[in-house]
Amino acid sequence: xxxxxxxxxxxxxxxxxxxxxxxxxxxxxxxxxxxxxxxxxxxxxxxxxxxxxxxxxxxxx
Numbered sequence: 001x002x003x004x005x006x007x008x009x010x011x012x013x014x015x016x017x018x019x020x021x022x023x024x025x026x027x028x029x030x031x032x033x034x035x036x037x038x039x040x041x042x043x044x045x046x047x048x049x050x051x052x053x054x055x056x057x058x059x060x061x
Contacts, residue, residue: 026034
């Protein structure tokens with residue numbers, strides 16, 4: 001069984017341009033889920049950047 005929140009269901013039904021707007025303001029009634037999602041997305045982006053820098057450093061050595 002998938003771990004889905006009501007926010008996941010809502011965003012799957014909305015047009016892609018809305019998803020960009022959601023990065024800057026939480027959908028009404030979903031503030032807690034939005035903060036959790038945004039935090040997880042930021043963490044994944046940070047890990048991706050760290051992996052990129054580590055590969056770059058490995059190649060430079």
